[in-house]
Amino acid sequence: MPAGNVVLVGFMGAGKSACGRLLARRLGRCFVETDDVIVARDGRPIPEIFREDGEEAFRRLEAEAVEALRLKSGDVIATGGGLPCRAGRMEALRELGTVVWLRGDLAELLARAARTGARPMLNGRTPEELESLYRAREPYYARAHLTVDTVGLGVDQVVGRILAALREAHAARV
Numbered sequence: 264m265p266a267g268n269v270v271l272v273g274f275m276g277a278g279k280s281a282c283g284r285l286l287a288r289r290l291g292r293c294f295v296e297t298d299d300v301i302v303a304r305d306g307r308p309i310p311e312i313f314r315e316d317g318e319e320a321f322r323r324l325e326a327e328a329v330e331a332l333r334l335k336s337g338d339v340i341a342t343g344g345g346l347p348c349r350a351g352r353m354e355a356l357r358e359l360g361t362v363v364w365l366r367g368d369l370a371e372l373l374a375r376a377a378r379t380g381a382r383p384m385l386n387g388r389t390p391e392e393l394e395s396l397y398r399a400r401e402p403y404y405a406r407a408h409l410t411v412d413t414v415g416l417g418v419d420q421v422v423g424r425i426l427a428a429l430r431e432a433h434a435a436r437v
């Protein structure tokens with residue numbers, strides 16, 4: 264694992280930001296979010312990028328953010344929910360370090376996603392459309408090195424599971 268980052272992937276509401284922040288603190292590492300990289304580089308908040316330029320433009324900014332992250336090593340990186348779900352993206356993320364999928368139950372993910380933050384991908388979509396978006400994304404997330412189940416768990420418990428999974432994976436490699 265050359266760059267040695269820990270990369271969190273998963274659907275909106277999976278807890279990538281909250282768990283990533285705590286995980287970084289526990290590991291004594293820096294925390295980076297792809298959404299923050301995009302906002303810092305572009306200068307506009309994400310809903311505005313979607314509104315003014317559309318989803319495809321945002322996905323191109325995500326590709327640039329992944330390129331920029333190639334300079335990182337040893338960090339904890341939280342990705343936007345749609346970032347891994349394009350051709351070649353999971354491969355690029357796997358080159359950055361150990362990729363961990365925070366898997367959840369769709370109803371729980373959506374309830375959490377609706378509570379926090381502005382998420383353009385949730386706007387105007389029916390429950391059926393959101394379910395098919397989730398199903399279409401699952402095969403990408405499933406290519407992570409490790410999967411951690413988050414159903415019914417709080418941030419602290421999820422971070423405990425991530426740490427255990429990382430330790431186990433590391434032990435298996437040596």
Ligand code: S3P
Nearest residue numbers: 274275298343344345382383384
């Ligand atoms: C998106 C998820 C968001 C953000 C953008 C698009 C998506 O990040 O990148 O609104 O396509 O699922 P979170 O997963 O942190 O909500």
